[in-house]
Amino acid sequence: MAQPISFIHFSGHQHFRSRLVLSILSGRHVRIDKIRSEDKNPGLRDYEISLLRLLEKATNGTIIEISVTGTAILLKPGVILGGTLQHECPLSRAIGYFLEPIIMLAPFAKKPINITLMGITTDDHDLSADILRTVTLPHLQLFGISEGLELRIKKRGASPGGGGEVQFLCPIVKQVNTLNFVDAGKIKRIRGVAHAVRVTPQFSNRMIEASRSILNRYIPDIYLYSDVYKGNESGKSPGYALTLLAESTTSAIYCAEAISEAGVAPEDIGLRATRALLTEVEKGGCVDQKHQILVLLMMVLGSEDVGRCRMAEPMPKTIQFLRDIRTFFATSFKIVPADISDPNCSQLLYSCYGTGYVNANRTLA
Amino acid sequence: AAQLAAGTHKRRKDWIKLIYNSSLSPEEIVNGQQSTDKSSEDEGDDFFQVKSTHAEDPDVLDQGKEPLDEESLKKWEDEEMLDSIRNLFITGAEAAAEGEG
Numbered sequence: 001m002a003q004p005i006s007f008i009h010f011s012g013h014q015h016f017r018s019r020l021v022l023s024i025l026s027g028r029h030v031r032i033d034k035i036r037s038e039d040k041n042p043g044l045r046d047y048e049i050s051l052l053r054l055l056e057k058a059t060n061g062t063i064i065e066i067s068v069t070g071t072a073i074l075l076k077p078g079v080i081l082g083g084t085l086q087h088e089c090p091l092s093r094a095i096g097y098f099l100e101p102i103i104m105l106a107p108f109a110k111k112p113i114n115i116t117l118m119g120i121t122t123d124d125h126d127l128s129a130d131i132l133r134t135v136t137l138p139h140l141q142l143f144g145i146s147e148g149l150e151l152r153i154k155k156r157g158a159s160p161g162g163g164g165e166v167q168f169l170c171p172i173v174k175q176v177n178t179l180n181f182v183d184a185g186k187i188k189r190i191r192g193v194a195h196a197v198r199v200t201p202q203f204s205n206r207m208i209e210a211s212r213s214i215l216n217r218y219i220p221d222i223y224l225y226s227d228v229y230k231g232n233e234s235g236k237s238p239g240y241a242l243t244l245l246a247e248s249t250t251s252a253i254y255c256a257e258a259i260s261e262a263g264v265a266p267e268d269i270g271l272r273a274t275r276a277l278l279t280e281v282e283k284g285g286c287v288d289q290k291h292q293i294l295v296l297l298m299m300v301l302g303s304e305d306v307g308r309c310r311m312a313e314p315m316p317k318t319i320q321f322l323r324d325i326r327t328f329f330a331t332s333f334k335i336v337p338a339d340i341s342d343p344n345c346s347q348l349l350y351s352c353y354g355t356g357y358v359n360a361n362r363t364l365a
Numbered sequence: 366a367a368q369l370a371a372g373t374h375k376r377r378k379d380w381i382k383l384i385y386n387s388s389l390s391p392e393e394i395v396n397g398q399q400s401t402d403k404s405s406e407d408e409g410d411d412f413f414q415v416k417s418t419h420a421e422d423p424d425v426l427d428q429g430k431e432p433l434d435e436e437s438l439k440k441w442e443d444e445e446m447l448d449s450i451r452n453l454f455i456t457g458a459e460a461a462a463e464g465e466g
Contacts, residue, residue, distance in 0.1 A: 016427050096429050127429035186455045217447065218454045249455060258433060275441040276433050282450050290429060314380070315431070316391035322384050335380040348380060 007031040007074070008327055015320050016048060017097075018293060020055060021104045022328040024062070024077040025301070025357070033072035043070025047093040054087045054098055058105065058113070079361045082109025082172065089119030091162045096126030099168060103136060104297055106170035107145045110361040113170045121156050121164035122195075122241050124259050127290065129153045129166050130193045130243040135255040139291050142251075143298045144177035145170070156197050156229045158239025158260075174359050178302040179295070181286040182310045182338075182349065185250030190215055190277075192224035194270075196240035201228055203266040207242040210270030214278075240266065242273040246281055254280040254288045285311040285338075285347050292318045300331050302354030309350050310338045329355050 010019055011034040023030040036042050044052075044066065052064050052073070061078025089098050095117045106113040122128040127136060133151040140149060148171040157164025192211065194204035204226035215222055224244075229235075241259035256276035258269045280288050286309055287295045296318070299307040314322065314335075326332045331352055338347040383394045440446050451457035 014425060014427060097427075100429055124432070125426055125428040125430060186457070187453055188455045214441070214447070218451065219456050257430070272433060272435075272438060275438040278441050278447070278450065279437065281453055284453065289431070313395070314384075316395050317427075319384055319391035319394055326385065332381075332385055335384070337377065343377075 009033070013044075013048070015317060015324065017051065017101045018297075018317075018321050019324060020051070020075060021101045021297070022324055023075050024055065024059060024080060024105060025108065026328045027077055028328055029077070030075045031072070032075075033067075035071045035073070037069075037071045044073070045092065046090050047097060050087075050090050051098055051101070055101070055105075057085055057087065058082065058102065058109070058115075060110075080105050080109040081361075082106060082111040082113040082170075085113065085115040087115065087117050089117055089162075091120060091160060094120040094123040094126040094128070094159070095164065095166055096123075096128060096132060099132055099166070100127060100136075100294075102168065103132070103140070103170070104294060106168070107140070107143075107173045107176065108301075108357075108359045108361060109170075109172050112148065112172050113168065116165060116167050118162070118165045119157060120159050120162040121153060121166060121235070122239065122257075122259055123159040128241065128243060128257055128259075129156075129164070130195075130241075131245075131255050131257060131290070134191065134193070134243070135245055135253050135288075136291060136294065138251070138253060139287065139294055140170075140298075142177075142179055142181065142295070143302070145173055147171050155233045155235060156195060157235030158197055158237040161236030163235035163237070172359060172362055174362060175357065176298050176302050178305040178354055179299050179307040179309055181250075181252075182308050183250050184252045184284055184286045184310060185248035187219065187246045187248050187254075187281065189221035189223075190219065190244065190246045191222075192242060192244040192273075193227050194224060194240070194242045195227040195229065196266075197229055197234035198236075198238035199240055199260075201226070203240045203260075204228075206266040207240070207270035207273070210267040211242060211244065211274045214271065214274045240269070242270050244273050244277045246277060250286070252286045254283075255290065256280055283312040283347075287311050289315050289318075293321050296321065296325070296333070296350065296352075299333075299350070299352055300325055300329055300355055301357035304354055304356035306351055306353055310347055311350055313346055313348060331355055 007029045010032045013035045056062050059078045060081045063076040065074040089095050137149055150169045152167040155165040194207045196203040208224040239260045243257045245255040247253050256273055258273035333350050333352045335348050335350050338349045339345040
């Protein structure tokens with residue numbers, strides 16, 4: 001493989017977060033250029049710079065150089081530090097944008113992380129605080145990261161004003177477990193969180209009722225919770241959303257979410273979220289598409305054994321991520337149809353030999 | 366639904382080869398190989414003539430959620446469609462699996 005001095009080179013602004021994460025985990029230096037160089041407004045966006053600042057805070061010895069025009073960066077990663085941190089997220093992106101990479105790094109930090117992020121908790125681009133709490137974190141548990149893992153939604157903040165606040169606590173591990181998750185099971189229960197801030201709390205109930213009108217036919221174990229945040233805890237802008245998740249007998253989790261939109265009734269938001277959930281359920285597999293990258297990453301970092309996971313077809317960004325993984329870790333996945341006998345089954349079986357990644361940052365106890 | 370099934374059947378791809386041994390962009394792999402030419406639609410009036418090689422589209426966000434596709438959600442308005450996934454729930458009879466798989 002290349003010497004540690006050499007840079008891995010990428011072009012373009014896409015896949016920015018996953019490349020930074022891979023760089024920090026692997027310790028390989030990265031150079032990304034041509035960041036929106038052809039755009040009318042070239043260079044890094046404010047949220048990307050904010051993310052770089054955040055990564056700088058969460059690590060020690062990281063060197064980030066940004067070119068004058070902002071269209072190229074150089075990242076020489078340091079060690080992942082963790083500890084108690086605070087970060088004010090710009091209102092151009094939701095907290096999920098910043099928390100996703102942190103979640104990927106936190107288990108391998110020197111100290112358990114305790115980070116408070118302020119900003120927008122739910123928007124239509126990034127995983128909301130609710131999905132991160134109820135779906136993303138359980139995915140980490142698959143890899144043996146569980147004790148003390150928590151996301152607290154202290155305040156909610158809708159777009160555009162924000163004003164939300166979440167606290168993320170993550171333990172550190174020496175190594176992650178090898179995943180062997182090939183049986184998706186059958187769905188045994190459905191959970192949901194509806195919230196409405198700075199609007200009448202009745203909207204929550206209306207979304208829940210609409211959602212139930214579809215879901216009640218399937219299983220009796222449905223619990224949709226109306227999460228009430230008032231006053232200072234409800235942020236600066238009005239908004240509401242319904243987050244749904246379906247859990248299978250083998251703990252596969254599918255999730256979907258719909259958020260308020262001007263001129264659309266809460267009932268329709270509820271229906272939208274519900275139908276999106278059914279779409280995820282239909283795609284099947286053990287991990288939903290929103291979490292493909294997280295799971296694949298942890299599989300690569302797993303102990304030196306073959307990890308397996310059944311999932312739906314990769315999304316474009318997953319494909320690029322698989323290519324990037326090979327660049328950083330020289331590991332490729334074996335991807336074969338999960339069920340050869342069934343021509344209608346589009347699910348795939350992803351397997352790879354773990355790199356046996358060991359958390360070298362961890363303070364020896 | 367028949368059309369849907371035919372679609373998935375036709376698209377049995379060699380993922381390993383496509384991902385690791387081809388120069389196709391991820392979007393091209395997922396959507397099939399037809400290079401979606403956007404050149405025809407934005408001719409003329411754009412002073413800045415944004416060189417849009419698909420993958421370089423500055424509007425593409427690095428985001429955790431995919432936007433909900435209103436059109437594809439419409440299929441769930443159909444009772445038959447709703448029933449077709451019953452077998453994925455613990456309460457669903459195994460017999461229902463014959464129809465859709």
